[in-house]
Amino acid sequence: MFLDRDGVINEKPAPHEYIRSFDEFRLLPNIADWIRLFNALGYAVIVITNQRGVARGLMTEAALASIHSRMLEELGAKGARIDDIFYCPHEENSCECRKPKPGLVYAARDKWDIDLAHSLLLGDSDSDGQLAAACGVRFLRVLDGRLV
Template sequence: MQIKLVILDRDGTINRASDEFVKSPEEWHPLPGALEGISRLNHAGFHVVLATNQSGLGRGLFDMAALNAVHAHMLKSLAAAGGRIDAIFYCPHAPGEGCACRKPAPGLLQQIQERYGIDLKGVPYVGDSLRDMQAAHSAGCAPHMVLTGRHPDLQAPSFPIGFPPDTQVHADLGAFVDHLLGDATDRDKTS
């Protein structure tokens, strides 16, 4: 039996994104309802994993200690809301480094697939940017866009060029969770 998995982007999906990068715990601010949404996923039996570009490392804007401090703060805040993130996968490279892990490349998602030994076909990937949706599509995930980050005005079905046609749009992470758990409840009622 395959585990129930949801993959999330971080900045703009769980917490407020910043053009200046999130460089310290003090700069990390959860989006309304995001922590509660993750907790609801956990309580419904889903494992939640992060796949996040952290090019501030490659750009020299913060170091590993700072990134670890931000993630420790995020995990502590999430635990206080009754939730957890099972693993954090991140790309430390700057945009010009040509790595295979920086989204829109699917490398981070392939790492998740290898770590968990599962097929990602249909696994929900939730993010706030075109590159998130492209990475999700390339890895076979179901792309879910939230409007809390880089594309607040995006409206289905008239996606801009480059968006996978199967992208589903949600107001925020909580609305995605409502959608996913509503679908799961509907499936349970019919089986």
């Protein structure tokens, strides 16, 4: 189960803004329940997220790691387990991992031995849908924490 982060797990920042600290991080209301369901079904739950704010010097990778460890703690307190987080810290057109490029999905597949044909990606943007199509992963669009 691949989950985009901003707009799926937490409230999306304003356009061209970034979540730079956990103070700005707001879990969406139903996501912990969804993740608990995926956990119970035996899926690996993997976050894949573009975080270009790192390349732009708006946050350090340490700050991003801290946001992610607190995200895991907050979800864990609700009984929801994320197994891994893959992120792209790069600027556009400078890497093979910025979504919709498939680098993050392939890295997760190789690390966790995932069968992409039996995977699902939840995302809120066109680039998530393009990524899923390119990788042969089924896609469900989410808008502000709801399936659409």
